[in-house]
Amino acid sequence: MFSLLSPSISAGGTSDLPLNGTIPETGGDSTAIELDEDGKTAPIYDTNDAIVENLLVETTIDSDNSGELDLVSVKVMRPNTEPGVEVPVIYEMSPYRAGLRTLNFFDVDVELEPVPHPGNGYGRGNGGGKPFTSGQVSGALANYYVPRGYAVVLGEGIGSGRSTGCATSGDLQETLGTVAVIDWLNGDARAFNLDGEEVFADWSTGNVGMTGASYNGTLATAAATTGVEGLKTIVPVVAISNWYDYFRANGAVVAPGGYQGEDASVLADAVTTRANSAVCDPVLEEMVEDEDRSTGDYNEFWDDRNYLNDVKNIEASVFIVHGLNDRNVRTKQFAQLWDAIGEQDIPRKMWLHNRGHSGVGNQNNWTETQHKWYDYWLYGLENDITEEPMVDVQREDNSWQKQEDWPHVDMQSTKLYFQPENEGTGSLHKSPVRNQPHNKQSLIDAPTTNPNTLVANPDTTHVNRLAYTTDVLAEPVHMSGSPEINIRASLDRPVSNLTAFLVEYKSDGSQTVVTRGWMDAQNIHGPDRSISLVPKRDYTFEWDMQPHDYVFQEGSRIGVVVMASDRDHTIRPLTKTEVTITPTRSHLTLPIVNGKDAIN
Numbered sequence: 001m002f003s004l005l006s007p008s009i010s011a012g013g014t015s016d017l018p019l020n021g022t023i024p025e026t027g028g029d030s031t032a033i034e035l036d037e038d039g040k041t042a043p044i045y046d047t048n049d050a051i052v053e054n055l056l057v058e059t060t061i062d063s064d065n066s067g068e069l070d071l072v073s074v075k076v077m078r079p080n081t082e083p084g085v086e087v088p089v090i091y092e093m094s095p096y097r098a099g100l101r102t103l104n105f106f107d108v109d110v111e112l113e114p115v116p117h118p119g120n121g122y123g124r125g126n127g128g129g130k131p132f133t134s135g136q137v138s139g140a141l142a143n144y145y146v147p148r149g150y151a152v153v154l155g156e157g158i159g160s161g162r163s164t165g166c167a168t169s170g171d172l173q174e175t176l177g178t179v180a181v182i183d184w185l186n187g188d189a190r191a192f193n194l195d196g197e198e199v200f201a202d203w204s205t206g207n208v209g210m211t212g213a214s215y216n217g218t219l220a221t222a223a224a225t226t227g228v229e230g231l232k233t234i235v236p237v238v239a240i241s242n243w244y245d246y247f248r249a250n251g252a253v254v255a256p257g258g259y260q261g262e263d264a265s266v267l268a269d270a271v272t273t274r275a276n277s278a279v280c281d282p283v284l285e286e287m288v289e290d291e292d293r294s295t296g297d298y299n300e301f302w303d304d305r306n307y308l309n310d311v312k313n314i315e316a317s318v319f320i321v322h323g324l325n326d327r328n329v330r331t332k333q334f335a336q337l338w339d340a341i342g343e344q345d346i347p348r349k350m351w352l353h354n355r356g357h358s359g360v361g362n363q364n365n366w367t368e369t370q371h372k373w374y375d376y377w378l379y380g381l382e383n384d385i386t387e388e389p390m391v392d393v394q395r396e397d398n399s400w401q402k403q404e405d406w407p408h409v410d411m412q413s414t415k416l417y418f419q420p421e422n423e424g425t426g427s428l429h430k431s432p433v434r435n436q437p438h439n440k441q442s443l444i445d446a447p448t449t450n451p452n453t454l455v456a457n458p459d460t461t462h463v464n465r466l467a468y469t470t471d472v473l474a475e476p477v478h479m480s481g482s483p484e485i486n487i488r489a490s491l492d493r494p495v496s497n498l499t500a501f502l503v504e505y506k507s508d509g510s511q512t513v514v515t516r517g518w519m520d521a522q523n524i525h526g527p528d529r530s531i532s533l534v535p536k537r538d539y540t541f542e543w544d545m546q547p548h549d550y551v552f553q554e555g556s557r558i559g560v561v562v563m564a565s566d567r568d569h570t571i572r573p574l575t576k577t578e579v580t581i582t583p584t585r586s587h588l589t590l591p592i593v594n595g596k597d598a599i600n
Contacts, residue, residue, distance in 0.1 A: 071192075089208045159272045165177060170305040244303075443564065501561040
């Protein structure tokens with residue numbers, strides 16, 4: 001290692017540090033850091049000697065309508081530097097630090113009809129947050145980065161823990177509650193210690209990076225879309241970019257995997273752990289009405305929670321991490337954010353691992369890569385992190401490959417046309433089968449049946465699903481992107497869920513569900529508009545499945561299984577609709593990288 005007395009990275013001046021020029025020169029005091037043999041900030045500060053403060057930051061909002069501005073609770077952990085030395089900040093906001101109240105899920109075994117919901121059971125006591133452990137450095141972020149010359153700030157979202165206000169599941173108020181901490185770090189907001197004395201962040205360079213997984217990473221994305229000064233980078237992990245797509249899909253009311261009956265109001269209720277939580281009951285009751293479980297349509301409530309609307313405001317770089325098999329925060333969340341920031345030429349990088357709702361873990365040199373990313377964007381250190389290919393993808397065998405972009409630059413959309421074979425089964429072909437009668441096939445909704453049962457044995461008749469498969473693949477087929485399904489069908493009722501599963505049927509007789517997708521049949525003109533359907537009349541229904549990057553192996557078959565309701569995600573109606581499809585007027589679109597010739 002070598003030691004350097006350098007200008008603070010928000011400062012100019014002469015230095016031997018390899019600075020990358022991304023940080024403006026503003027002048028300031030010096031900061032002592034050391035770089036290791038790889039040019040990364042080295043651990044030279046002792047966490048036992050760190051400065052730890054528990055503070056309340058004043059926001060610009062009054063989400064609980066108390067007449068007073070909300071306060072957000074933060075724990076600040078920073079190295080004990082020489083006086084006048086400034087350090088950058090890694091910041092994570094979370095509504096989960098004080099735990100959760102009991103989740104009161106909606107009943108999903110109900111008809112698909114607009115009916116008033118009886119309520120969601122609020123007022124279960126005061127809750128009350130658990131205070132941060134004072135005086136100690138805690139958490140993986142702080143234990144790693146504080147010794148390397150970073151401050152780490154952990155916040156509690158509005159309405160949770162010791163923060164005031166009310167949780168609102170991702171709207172502008174929650175965003176501004178998050179942004180207030182960044183403003184304080186740049187001298188544009190006030191903070192107070194627990195004795196009420198004002199505290200200044202005169203130790204901060206003003207350069208902030210945000211991170212976090214799930215809800216925590218979602219708040220990082222939300223903050224970035226405000227264009228707040230000082231936020232230099234975000235690293236959202238398995239995070240939401242549009243809350244509508246978390247609780248809805250093409251007009252259908254859907255739940256995140258494992259949490260049937262959850263909705264925005266349920267989540268907000270669960271994280272309202274502040275003292276005197278009953279003051280938030282009116283806010284929660286209004287959310288129940290506005291989220292509209294009756295139609296599932298995209299409306300103003302959801303538009304207020306769609307960060308894609310404001311991607312143009314992002315000034316920070318973005319490093320996305322997501323699980324390709326995440327059924328909680330589904331993969332559409334990363335795909336649409338990646339596309340949107342690409343259109344705005346925002347500096348970006350992405351890792352896609354083959355796990356579910358989690359981070360990468362200790363794989364693919366993740367800790368080193370993240371470290372170099374923060375060094376580059378927060379300390380301004382020159383390294384090769386931005387010269388690497390933008391995307392790392394983990395394959396099914398756990399190996400990693402690098403790509404220049406996502407979807408893969410060689411991806412081509414390929415249509416596979418349905419052809420009926422036996423009753424309830426059929427085949428998939430690259431070209432439509434000509435001069436065939438338009439015979440129809442039907443399925444009966446099975447809302448409480450395990451989807452794995454409906455996916456199995458694609459060559460056998462099952463009254464509750466229709467299955468179509470390719471011939472055996474002559475070579476591997478790499479899919480990269482968002483599959484889409486288009487069916488010509490009629491219903492025997494005015495409303496139905498529609499679900500499609502994309503499946504790899506392997507040569508050993510096993511199968512893997514690659515991805516899935518849903519829609520409300522009434523939303524044929526888009527997620528913001530339900531229309532009345534005429535029973536027995538044919539309509540064209542088109543919807544997307546969740547994006548994926550997956551290689552179907554040689555010897556396997558690609559299959560699509562069509563059903564009505566999905567027990568694990570959709571509303572489970574009591575009346576079982578019959579769906580009748582015209583296969584010869586239906587098709588599947590796959591985003592294929594190579595191996596098109598492997599499909600007949």
